[in-house]
Amino acid sequence: MKQSFKAFRLDKQGEDFSARVDELLLVDLPDSEVLIEVHYSSVNYKDGLASTPNSSIVKSYPFVPGIDLAGIVVESKDERFKRGDQVIATSYEIGVSHYGGYSEYAKIPANWIVPLPEGMSLKESMVYGTAGFTAALSIYRLEQVGLTPNKGKVLVTGASGGVGSMAVAMLAKSGYHVVASTGKESAHPFLYELGAKEVISREEVYEDKVRPLDKQLWAAAIDPVGGQTLASILSKINYGGAVAVSGLTGGTAIPTAVFPFILRGVSLIGIDSAYCPMEVRKQVWERMTGDLKPKSLEYLSTEITFKELPETLSNILNGKIQGRTIVRIH
Numbered sequence: 013m014k015q016s017f018k019a020f021r022l023d024k025q026g027e028d029f030s031a032r033v034d035e036l037l038l039v040d041l042p043d044s045e046v047l048i049e050v051h052y053s054s055v056n057y058k059d060g061l062a063s064t065p066n067s068s069i070v071k072s073y074p075f076v077p078g079i080d081l082a083g084i085v086v087e088s089k090d091e092r093f094k095r096g097d098q099v100i101a102t103s104y105e106i107g108v109s110h111y112g113g114y115s116e117y118a119k120i121p122a123n124w125i126v127p128l129p130e131g132m133s134l135k136e137s138m139v140y141g142t143a144g145f146t147a148a149l150s151i152y153r154l155e156q157v158g159l160t161p162n163k164g165k166v167l168v169t170g171a172s173g174g175v176g177s178m179a180v181a182m183l184a185k186s187g188y189h190v191v192a193s194t195g196k197e198s199a200h201p202f203l204y205e206l207g208a209k210e211v212i213s214r215e216e217v218y219e220d221k222v223r224p225l226d227k228q229l230w231a232a233a234i235d236p237v238g239g240q241t242l243a244s245i246l247s248k249i250n251y252g253g254a255v256a257v258s259g260l261t262g263g264t265a266i267p268t269a270v271f272p273f274i275l276r277g278v279s280l281i282g283i284d285s286a287y288c289p290m291e292v293r294k295q296v297w298e299r300m301t302g303d304l305k306p307k308s309l310e311y312l313s314t315e316i317t318f319k320e321l322p323e324t325l326s327n328i329l330n331g332k333i334q335g336r337t338i339v340r341i342h
């Protein structure tokens with residue numbers, strides 16, 4: 013093992029903010045049971061937020077962001093893991109208050125680690141990353157309240173992004189009629205290729221007004237956008253349908269009324285990937301190697317290195333990313 017290693021580190025002293033690749037020592041890492049040689053990480057919207065000077069995500073500096081990582085165990089003080097094991101670590105406090113994946117090495121609490129499922133490579137696990145896990149968890153939760161392909165069309169918003177594109181590909185793989193909504197005309201061929209049956213504009217979901225109830229269009233929706241888009245979706249969901257909301261790229265306030273809930277029995281399901289219980293987490297990761305695995309995972313992702321991180325983190329906040337971006341670390 014090298015004496016020092018590379019990590020993308022944020023620092024803030026007063027008003028001076030910096031984000032650059034630094035040399036770190038093992039003693040710089042937070043003390044945790046499992047030392048991992050990181051092979052891949054990924055770029056999520058939350059990583060973009062974390063890497064801004066006035067972030068609502070990172071509470072203290074210096075800090076290494078990256079909410080996702082996959083790699084090989086170097087040493088472990090916990091008997092559940094041993095040297096050479098291939099593992100995934102996403103969520104919890106990783107990349108939030110615990111040094112994250114943009115680092116050649118990471119020390120992670122054993123309770124936060126998922127063994128790499130059989131049949132999945134480290135690289136594939138990061139093409140999924142938190143975004144893919146969130147899409148899969150959304151499907152899992154919608155199916156728990158009765159969603160099946162014969163119930164009708166399923167809307168996916170923010171469809172060109174990480175959670176959105178993963179949701180389109182996984183739903184299509186499972187036989188759903190997917191309606192993908194995007195603000196980017198250039199993303200239409202990509203979304204059809206992922207398996208969307210229809211691609212619609214953002215305005216076809218929300219234009220400028222939310223009606224208390226509207227025409228019933230979709231059996232369910234996966235919504236990483238939130239805000240007025242979510243309010244509008246709720247008014248257009250079929251009787252007895254459900255919406256799984258995970259994100260806030262379109263805003264945090266939801267100007268809705270009680271009518272979809274009390275007159276159509278619509279359910280609003282909150283999706284949290286960060287503290288999703290380990291038992292459910294493992295089941296969802298297993299499904300991503302099986303029935304939910306899209307036909308071409310590679311097609312969904314772009315690979316970058318440390319060098320391209322600053323630009324990519326800024327681009328994801330500006331809606332300029334298509335699909336998933338993985339970061340090759342080792």
Ligand SMILES: C=CC(=O)SCCNC(=O)CCNC(=O)[C@H](O)C(C)(C)COP(=O)(O)OP(=O)(O)OC[C@H]1O[C@@H](n2cnc3c(N)ncnc32)[C@H](O)[C@@H]1OP(=O)(O)O
Pocket residue numbers: 056057058061068069079142260285286
């Ligand atoms: C991959 C996942 C995602 O992408 S999720 C989307 C990205 N996340 C965010 O944008 C959340 C960033 N956080 C905030 O903007 C704020 O913390 C807040 C608006 C959620 C609340 O801010 P406020 O200033 O009102 O209060 P506190 O920060 O002091 O928190 C109040 C209370 O809530 C607990 N809390 C804060 N963040 C989280 C969280 N992410 N998950 C669960 N709980 C959270 C915090 O600990 C406080 O509880 P307390 O019991 O008082 O400790």
Ligand SMILES: NC(=O)C1=CN([C@@H]2O[C@H](COP(=O)(O)OP(=O)(O)OC[C@H]3O[C@@H](n4cnc5c(N)ncnc54)[C@H](O)[C@@H]3O)[C@@H](O)[C@H]2O)C=CC1
Pocket residue numbers: 055056057058142143146169170171172173174175176195214236237241257258259260261262263283284285286328329331333335
């Ligand atoms: N609840 C949870 O556990 C998780 C939440 N998230 C949240 O989900 C959202 C998406 O995350 P990623 O897929 O990583 O980001 P992303 O940047 O890859 O995708 C975001 C998508 O939203 C679209 N978008 C941006 N502004 C919009 C608007 N005003 N109206 C409609 N669409 C808009 C973008 O064009 C893009 O397609 C973020 O808010 C993120 O914080 C992501 C993962 C886990």
